[in-house]
Amino acid sequence: MDDPKQPTEPVTKLLARWDIPAGAAVTLTGYGTNNRTLGVTTGDRRWSLRISQNLTSAQVQAEHRLLAQLAQAGLPFAVPSPVPLPDGSTVADTPGGPATLCEWIPGVQPDLSQEVALERFGRAAAELSSALTDVAPQDTPNDWRGGPLQALPHVAALARDLTAAGLDAGRAGVLRDGADRAVAAWEGIAGRLPTQVVHADLAASNVLVSQDTGAVTGVLDFEMAGYWIRAIELTVALALSGAAHGPGWPRRAAAVARGGGWGERLTAAELAALPDLILVRAMGSMLWRADRWRRGQSSLAEVANRLDVLAETLHWRTAEGGELGHIVAAAGR
Known part of the structure; x- marks a missing residue:
């Protein structure tokens, strides 16, 4: 996980839990100062991989319950949508903290000067x-x-x-x-x-x-x-x-x-x-x-x-x- 541009074996193995192939491109994103967030791309599919440094697995599961409710709330914008693992769970435990894979949300950061x-x-x-x-x-x-x-x-x-x-x-x-x-x-x-x-x-x-x-x-x-x-x-x-x-x-x-x-x-x-x-x-x-x-x-x-x-x-x-x-x-x- 030292160089996200060249996925090392730990990242490759982590993504394999979601059946993402080893050849996926992995890059650091500009999001998050309290965790590690990576962009994952293979073909025309794209995801965001977050490894939390602050939350326990139980806390991340609670976060995902909140996101599931917001997904049904009729908001005019998207919120993260966790991708299930083969066993149906959405949190993968790692030595660096609980990991979550979410569908990529298109957009750019806003210019709040206007x-x-x-x-x-x-x-x-x-x-x-x-x-x-x-x-x-x-x-x-x-x-x-x-x-x-x-x-x-x-x-x-x-x-x-x-x-x-x-x-x-x-x-x-x-x-x-x-x-x-x-x-x-x-x-x-x-x-x-x-x-x-x-x-x-x-x-x-x-x-x-x-x-x-x-x-x-x-x-x-x-x-x-x-x-x-x-x-x-x-x-x-x-x-x-x-x-x-x-x-x-x-x-x-x-x-x-x-x-x-x-x-x-x-x-x-x-x-x-x-x-x-x-x-x-x-x-x-x-x-x-x-x-x-x-x-x-x-x-x-x-x-x-x-x-x-x-x-x-x-x-x-x-x-x-x-x-x-x-x-x-x-x-x-």
Whole structure:
């Protein structure tokens, strides 16, 4: 599995479980930072092979139950469709983690620099949120009800470990400040907002669009899906699309909200919580990456990148983030 362009025996043997011939072309895809995803092609057939580094086999099976329900939900775009093994199961255990083979979904990653693309992105997030409303918590790979800070590590110890590995003092300070402010923000949110199953990772890298029309053709990677706060779907869509940061962010945030009618979908309490949810989510993302670093699955540079995002989010929350709820509420009126 070292060189996906030249399939080694382990990859060949893994694909053979699905009766895919040894001559299949295998390439790394640009999707997924929490797992290994490969494109597989033979003749006119194409698949996506994912080897998860984070989920157990039972969690992947729950993810597949969720996908089966979404396949029947009448969504205007595709979601991954796991290919059964000869025994009828859809998960193959490997030394690197549970593997899943899915039918290839055509499309390209969206260019979210344009408002029309952000509107489509926001609409897809809303359509997916509606389809996930009736999914049971046990049919998801994760239960996030404790929040992203439920397993908060000893922050001072984490800062020392990162500094010893080469992290600069400035970023270590961001870690400590971010933890304090995120914990305070979460205390004002926990247990107070509507919950349901959410995708929880709607980034441009997990959405496909038609190269010709720009219409959303697929939503990928439900590895992070779980039972959590309903408004986190919009929170993540705003944060990972870049619509909640940088010059002109209110216009971009309004486009996402307008596309999905989010101002009408969310309660006043959810709208008011959006700025703090973005802060809590940024802290949770940083801690997730730090945990992967400790397991040898992520680099120090990736952790530093998440700390830079956290620093930007802290500044945004103090300076102007408080207006986000009003912007979402007004969008589309």
